[in-house]
Amino acid sequence: MSMLDTLLLISLLTVLLTGLGQRVTFIGWIATLLLTAQLLTLLLMGKLGYGGEIIDASFGFSILGQPLNWRYDALSWFFALITIGSALAGSAFAAGAWGDQYRKEGGNPGLLQFSIALNVLAMLLLLGSGDLLSLFIGWELVSWASLLLMVIAGGRASEFGMRYIVYATAGAMAVLAGLAIIFQLTGSFAYDDLAAVAPALNTLQIVTLTLLFFFGFGIKMGLLPFHLWQADAYAETPGPGTAFLGAISSRMGLYAILVVIIQLIGLVRLIEIEIPYSFLSLRDLLMWVAAISIIIPTFIALRQSDARRLLAWHGIGQGGYMLIGLLVLDPYGSAGGLMHVFNHATYQAALFLSVSAVIYRTRTSDLNRLGGLVTRMPLSFLVMLIGIIGLAGIPPMNGFVSKWLVYRSLIIEGMPLLFVASVIGTLGTILSVYKLIHNTFLGQLRLEHEHIREVPLSMTIPMLVLSAIVFITGFMPGLVLDWVGSAQVALGMPQLAHTLGGVESTQGSLDMIWVCSVLFGGFAVGALLFYSGNKAKRVHQLDNYAGGHFLTADVRYHYSDNFYAGLMHHIGSWYRGSFLWLESSLISVVSSLSGGAQLLYNSFHPALYLLMAITLSLYFFIG
Amino acid sequence: MANSILLTILEVILMPLVAFIVGLFMVLMMRKLAAKLQRRVGPPLFQPLYDIVKLYGKQTQISHGLIHDIGIIMAVGGYVAAEALLPVPGMDGIAAKGGLVTLAYLMMVPSLGLALGVGQCANPNGSIGISRALTAMLAYDIPFIIVIFGVAYHFGSTNLVSIIATQQAEGIAGWGISEMPILAIAGLFALHASLGKQPFEIYIAPAEIATGPMVEMGGKFLGGLFVMQTFQLYTASVLYVSLFLGGGENWVTFLIKCFAVLAIPVLIAYLFPRYRTEDLIRLVWKWPVMLALLGVAFVMN
Amino acid sequence: MNSAQSQSLNVLLQEIEGIQLTHQNQRRLRADISADALPALLALLRGRAGYVHLSAISCVDWIEDDQFELVYHLWSYETSILISAHIRVARDPGIYLSVFDIYTPAAFFERDIHEMFGLYFEGSPDMSKFILTEWDGPPPMRKDFDSEQWVMDNFTWQDYHPDWLKQIEQQGGGVVKSADSSRKSS
Amino acid sequence: MRPENYQAVNHPPSHEYELNFGPNHPGIEGNYALKVKLQGDIVIEARADGGYLHRGFEKLMENRLWIQNIALVPRICVPDPVPMEVCYSLAVEDLDDIKVPERAQWLRVLQLELSRIAAHLFTFGGHAATTGMYTPMYWGVTDRDLILDLFEELTGGRVYSIYNLPGGVRQDMPEGFLQRVTQTMDYIDGRLKDYDNLFFTNQIFIRRSKGVGVINQQQALEWGVTGPNLRACGLAFDVRRDDSYLIYDQLDFDIPTEDAGDAWARTLVRRMELVESIRIVRQVVQALPDIKGPVRTPIPNPLAWRVKAGDSYTRVESSKGELAYYIVSNGEEKPYRVHIRGPSSMHAVQVLEKLSVGCRLEDVAQTMFSLDACPPEVDR
């Protein structure tokens, strides 16, 4: 029995135990324990991350004469690490006080743990797929499993889940069609066969396959213009579930794109294909899709007044960086893209958990009804601070390193517009994350929040561990770049030469150890200067400048709504003009589609449908 | 090896110190030029220093909380760190280890720190100021980043040390400004906007938001901001000099270039009122961005 | 102003019952009417004589008659005659009608009179205090409010010979300074 | 202020927040306050809050002699004190039927117009400073100082001159004064070009001030707007011409108007008035040497002076608009009632409140400064 078997078995065990033990109060802890076991098993497979041999699963099936097998290479291992890690964080967060409160409010934490575990299993299977068929099966499993997580909250969440499933089904159809074409061409679903045939395919075939797979997998990633389902669906999930979904779920699409389009079909082919009547190649087109996926969701996030929705929109936007980096096809870009998957998962999970902590105490995530919580929930603030610095891509957090790699490759490869697009995305991110932290943690403390306290330890520890990872991998990006390098090799891309602190190159290097040390040295100087002054007395927030007036307690003295009013005077009309038009037209298409789908699904409970899907997949396994 | 590390550390300590001193004189120059335009005498030579010492020497200080403190520390510290990435004659610091993009992003740390500190003050004037400051940053960083792209692409490196070395190797003809004049103009625009002087002074705006971010800052907090201002002026002008004016061959020419670069926006600033926010965005996204893109197009061909 | 305009104005004003007109000078016309007739007069002036500008409303406290006199100063940009309409209202209970619906500026004057004299105007949009928001005493402009007494009660009496002044006087007077010391620039 | 104001109550769950402009705020003229409620950066509600400069002038004047009050009145409007003195004197003269010598009338006009120039220069500076442009403020205030020097020479006081008395002016002008007036006028005339280049034709300033605080003509009449603000709406009304006092009917001057009714138009009207005032001053300078005679009609013993019973409503045109005194005398040593109708009492309260609603946060200060509201006049 290989390590992979053990991993999958433990994962299955997790699913079964959480599924059976719905009524057990400490089910969360069991799930956490088992996920820890999964993580340990994965770490035992750690050689993969440093260029180790591919690990095969000892089981395999064959359907219709097509063999199905599972194996882990460095890329799968890298993604699996992120998956299990974020699931563990979410699960641990939900296990303690959060779960108790959730239960009190009528939720079922066991079901949440079950669906997280199920998602993990599905993703592990997907990541381990050794051929296109198992990839598809894994893909379907992931789609349905994440649906379960999305609709768990009920109410509006089911509606958004429905919207998701319409997209997902369409995507699955596209993937299926792609598979059918491949099967026709090669007569098998094996990766090697496709890779062998790929160079011989003609342009039309390449374009068709690329677009089909890009569409099919891109939907899961929330790439434009198929992004509309994602933010709502993620935001409505209970806190830890959101963290898990936001951190990794969409990246499955990226993984599939990596495997099929970049690894098997090959980017070089895409570069060769010119789109008629334009200066763009097919790859450029995909890059522009990615670039637009950065900008538009980021600026939609700027307008959100709900913390979770704001973050969910950013999740879509950050996906664009990963794709854009990977499509540049030089060691810097692809390393940046892959590293961003890891980095994004860490800070996004931290951010969602922090927001969940705020919701846990205040019962709201409406940015206009919060404020001043830093004095009450300093640890959550710290987590969010580290998270937003990471998300905005500012040193010293890890988000900066991956973005730096992407920028650098765009500069050196000479892609000014894409570079500018990604920088605009970053700037927009800075704006909206400041709004997030300002409206929740800074400013005037609302009186109804006067007496709340920091969330309990069971919730703070996962958050703090995540933020520690965000910082450490920012300080020593070499830790992650090792794994990334192996993944690059597995993908068949040139490997990035790196040091512990970053990258060494004549064209401009990055040494985060130095940069961070100097930055903290700077902070030390600042602190020295600051504390050389006389000590400061803390004052009440009503002891404040108000044009010489006396502030009174009944006055709302906190600027939160329409935070970038000046900016909106200029770009507000663009939202109406383009973003909203795009959105509304797409929504109308989707709603008509989902209207049709509604008829189909109306009589069933989604969970039941999920069960059907699982049965079907099991049938695949056995048959 | 250990020797070179020690040397780097020494440089890293020296560079902010130099920046502070030069920055003080830049503040003085700014105020003196304003005074001359307004037909008056202006402050004495050490006025910027007096202000800072006095502010740090305040007996009672008011803080709105830990983040208020940390914000100021970050604001000063971020710039102190940024100085180590800016090569000056004789000292490279860690410029080779960071590069242009790192510097550009490191310069956002002080803004972020300030934003956090101001946020904790719970004063809407400050929050509006920060919202405007970030909006202005969104506006001027786009031309700025295009300029950085153009320069980095032209010199084939994001390493400031090698960019400067390449320029100095060829004399004035090799300077960024002679090879990329359009980019240089766009860069000057972005520099002016990043200094937050009129007509881009939207986030200080005393008559509108009571000096915006500074509203609750007193004593050492305000002192920190004054220190930050010296660094800000220094960083902006030295960066411009490094990108377009061949950096510093020696301290004399270097300082002359820095002060001359800074004098241009300052002289413009005192003759104009401030824009409204959306007008600022419109202006900055139109002309400098257009120029910068044009410049990049020239550079890439 | 020509006499024809003046004539027609006079004719027009005679429509109001009990009006007494006095020409104070070429451009000042005083009209004494009863309090009840005032709104009609103002409506007439605004509607038919072009008196669009309410220059001011003055209030006089005739404490001996136990009455407030209200004076409405109206100006016409066409005839260039200022009409001052004088009415008297009882000091107690001190309620009168607002003319805000005829002249918008009346709101400010009525608000002012209310806080200074305590005369309430029914129908005025805002009778809250404006200047004396933090004043708890009686309306100060009433004749029976003695400002000087209030000052005596609330402030310590002004001692114009504090010790430091005596000291200075012993030393021979005020500050001795050279004329040019403020000219130095450093 | 009161402890209960600091006690916890629930915050309204709204998207609005409050900001206080003033009393300690550079965006407000003098010691005055405007409380605004905003949504984003749009003002949705504005409340003027005055009384910070309240001294109870009207009460004080009832307690003082007729002649004592002349020292009190200039304090009512600090940036433009001369019209206050003149208007009070005119009203008392009207009550007591005092004939003012012609030379005194010319001197009063000279002082009034100089004061108007000074006030307008001051207003420009303030208006420019609200838009972040400080150089015109530095220049304007400094040039205004030259006029204050003239005042000092003429009256002995820089700001409050207490030069006018019922019956005339306190003293004749010193030797060579007219020459220095001419010099100053020449200088200011020459400076106007600089101001135009720097300020009035500054494209950014025009962009900032056009369309801010628009009053149309009908609204202006409805709201009781007067003075330059009214003329900026296209109505050529000026108390100096239409309800003429002193010797203004003998002078040749135009009444500049603009049609837009916004902050820009109001500033421009003041700019043009500056030229007209300089013109008037020059006419006075030309005419004064030929007008001989005393500068003051003697009044009875001021300490026991009883002004005839009666009432008088006297108006003059100050730099802010229509200024009026309603004085009632019951034949005693002290006025029975003085009511001061400051032009700003309309502009700074009702008009400002109305104009601020819907206005951008950036433009609130500009609206107030372009209305040239003078808080001490409101508070009295």
Place this chain on the structure above:
Amino acid sequence: MKSTDLDRIEVNPKTMPKRTNPLANVFDDLVRFCRSRSMFMLHYCTGCGAIELPPAMTSRFDMERLGIQPMVTPRQADILLITGYVSIKTLKRVILTYEQMGSPKYVIGICSCTVNGGMYWQSYATAKKLDEYMPVDLYIAGCMPRPEAVIEGLQQLMDKIKNDQANSWKQYYENYDYYLGNQQKLFGNNWQTPTDVIGEAEIYRLMGPQTLGEHTKILQQVQKPMEPLEMKL
């Protein structure tokens, strides 16, 4: 200016004992010198004397050459210029503003009205003697004082600061009870500002025998001082 001139109008000459450490002495002198050469005055036109401040600030007299510049909020300012009469409504704001300023802070009473009410002595609306409500470092008499006089006064203040004689702000802490009593007399017993003056005096060791008394007892009875929002885990 010679310091002998100063002594003649010194209200209550009180020099603090100098520290014995010579280095500390030099340091203190340096800080005081900087304080005297960099005075930020609050942009608050409390009364009509404010009309002479723009001339003093602008090109003709140019305060900036003395290191004086206007500042917007009390947090940033060092000098509070009370420019003339203070109406009672303004006095409340002035006290609020004064307490919000960081020490060392200086109050200059400009115009005669701040000394004794000036020509408004009869008025029900204005406070009469400013130094009953807050300590005043310097009066500049006149109605209104000319810009030259204002600058002269500011220069005197500079000298006083340099000589460590401008310590009125300490008096406010040390005699808080007295000032609070006068404030309560005028504004009523439930007068309270958001600033916790007693707490500040405790932290910065500025408590004097007169800091606490019957009036502060009233204040503390009415309401506990507003506690800052401390970080809580």
